Amino acid sequence: SQQGEEDPQALSIQEGENATMNCSYKTSINNLQWYRQNSGRGLVHLILIRSNEREKHSGRLRVTLDTSKKSSSLLITASRAADTASYFCATFTGGGNKLTFGTGTQLKVEL
Amino acid sequence: DGGITQSPKYLFRKEGQNVTLSCEQNLNHDAMYWYRQDPGQGLRLIYYSQIVNDFQKGDIAEGYSVSREKKESFPLTVTSAQKNPTAFYLCASSAQTSGKQETQYFGPGTRLLVL
Numbered sequence: 001s002q003q004g005e006e007d008p009q010a011l012s013i014q015e016g017e018n019a020t021m022n023c024s025y026k027t028s029i030n031n032l033q034w035y036r037q038n039s040g041r042g043l044v045h046l047i048l049i050r051s052n053e054r055e056k057h058s059g060r061l062r063v064t065l066d067t068s069k070k071s072s073s074l075l076i077t078a079s080r081a082a083d084t085a086s087y088f089c090a091t092f093t094g095g096g097n098k099l100t101f102g103t104g105t106q107l108k109v110e111l
Numbered sequence: 112d113g114g115i116t117q118s119p120k121y122l123f124r125k126e127g128q129n130v131t132l133s134c135e136q137n138l139n140h141d142a143m144y145w146y147r148q149d150p151g152q153g154l155r156l157i158y159y160s161q162i163v164n165d166f167q168k169g170d171i172a173e174g175y176s177v178s179r180e181k182k183e184s185f186p187l188t189v190t191s192a193q194k195n196p197t198a199f200y201l202c203a204s205s206a207q208t209s210g211k212q213e214t215q216y217f218g219p220g221t222r223l224l225v226l
Contacts, residue, residue, distance in 0.1 A: 033214065042115075042201055042217035043154075088153055098169070099144075099215055101153035 006089060006105045014110055019076045021105040023089030024069075030092060032065055032072050037086045037104070046074075046087075079109045114138040115218035117202050122223045124189065124196060132187045132221045134202035141207035143185035144215065147171060148199040157200075160185055161207055189223065197225050 007022045025032070031050045035043040049056045049065045049072065056063045062075040076083055086104045114137040124130045136143065142161045146154040156169030160179040174193025179185050185204075189196045199222050203215040 035217075040199075040220070040222070042117075042219045043203075045214050045216065048214060098156060098159065099154075100156075101146075103151075103153045 006087070006102045008105060009103070010106045010108070012108045012110065013079055015079060015081055017079055017109075019079050019083070019107055019109070021074045021087050021107070023072045023074070023102055025072075025089070025091050025102075026070065027091075029067070033090045033099070034061075034063060034072075034074050035088045035090060035101075037088065039085070043088065076107075079107075081109050081111055083107060083109050115202060115204055115216055117200075117218035117221050119221060120219070122221055123226050124223060125226050127191045129188055129190050130223070132189070132200055132202075132223070134185045134187065134218060135183055136185075136202075136204045136216075136218075137183065138204055138206075138216065139182070140204035140216075141182070142205045142213075143179065144203040144205075145169075145175070145177065145185070145187045146201045146203065148201060148220075154201060157187065196223055198223060 005024050013019050031048050033048045034046045036046050037043045047058050047063050049063050060077045065072045086106050088101050088104045090099045090101045116135050118133045144159040145157040147157055148154050155171050157175050158166055158169050158177040160166035163182050166177050166179050176188045199220050201220045202218040205213040205215045
């Protein structure tokens with residue numbers, strides 16, 4: 001089973017609106033990462049939040065982490081059509097550098 | 112896509128044929144990874160290598176093989192034993208700092224199709 005589960009599976013919004021995606025995980029973590037994937041392309045790292053952080057910002061991205069609930073959220077503010085992509089959360093499991101990915105949220109931003 | 116290249120972009124495999132996917136990085140990263148992605152799914156780890164001449168199985172290694180003879184290169188062979196090879200294959204690399212889990216950087220992927 002997936003370590004991370006994203007919610008919702010798909011999200012469609014209008015340009016300019018905010019988009020929120022959630023991720024739940026099962027085991028204790030040192031950090032949680034969010035990645036973006038444009039259709040048919042590789043993944044691009046967006047942001048990493050450590051277990052001792054509660055919130056982190058990067059441009060229009062805001063990530064929160066609640067270790068007591070084993071959940072994280074990614075907020076994209078003032079969305080643009082170019083934000084259309086799949087977004088994945090990922091955590092390290094089993095020690096070392098083994099990243100485990102969730103199933104992703106497909107975001108569509110319409111003009 | 113950073114300093115990681117994958118080739119080819121598309122690959123067609125005939126029944127019973129072994130095929131090799133290339134992954135090269137110029138980031139001076141010690142660790143490299145291969146993932147498989149099926150439509151609408153997340154990534155699953157096939158093999159990973161934390162140092163030259165060493166590699167470990169991931170979660171779905173059956174039907175695949177790898178080698179790590181050079182730091183820059185981590186080719187993946189999809190063997191005839193892999194019964195359902197049609198998927199999108201992604202290679203990644205990361206720096207290897209002792210005790211610290213690092214961000215992974217991905218290549219553009221190879222789409223493998225079975226004829």
